[in-house]
Amino acid sequence: MKVLSYSSLLGTILSAIVSWVMERDINAWKLKRNKDLILIVLTALVGGVIRPNIQVWFTRMKGPLYVSLFKPFGIAFATTFAVCFFSNSLHYGSVIGTTILGMGYYTVMYGGQIKGNEQETSCDDSSDSLGKKIPLLQEEMEV
Secondary structure (H helix, E strand, O other): OHHHHHHHHHHHHHHHHHHHHHOOOHHHHOOOOHHHHHHHHHHHHHHHHHHHHHHHHHHHHHOHHHHHOOHHHHHHHHHHHHHHHOOOOOOHHHHHHHHHHHHHHHHHHHHHHHHHHHHHHHHHHOOOOOOOOOOHHHOOOOO
C-alpha cells in the first residue's frame, strides 16, 4: 500500500510539472462550466473510492479472475456516460476497435479457464495421484 501511495504521489507531481510546462496560461486552468467541476468530482469519487472498494470486495468473494472480467465493461460504461452526459462524439472506429478488444480479452480469459480445467482433470486422472488431496505441510509419508 505504501508503494502504491508513493507511486500515485510521484505521478501527481510529474503530471503537475508537465502540465505547467505545456500550458502556462492561467486562464486555461479555470473551470468554465459547472459540468466540468461535477465531472472532476465524480471521476475522483468513483475512480478513487468506489471502484477499488468494489474490486476488493469481489476479489475476496470470488477471486481475482472474476474482477478482471469487468474491464471491458468499464470501457463501455465510460463511453456511454461520456456520450450521454457530456456531449462527446462517438466514432464508428472507436466502437469497432473496442468491440474487437473486448472480444479478444474474453477469448483469452476463456482459453485460460479451459486450460486450467484441463490441467486439473489431467492431474486427477493420473495413476500416480493419491485418492485424496492433502495440503503440502500436512502431508504424511508412509514408510
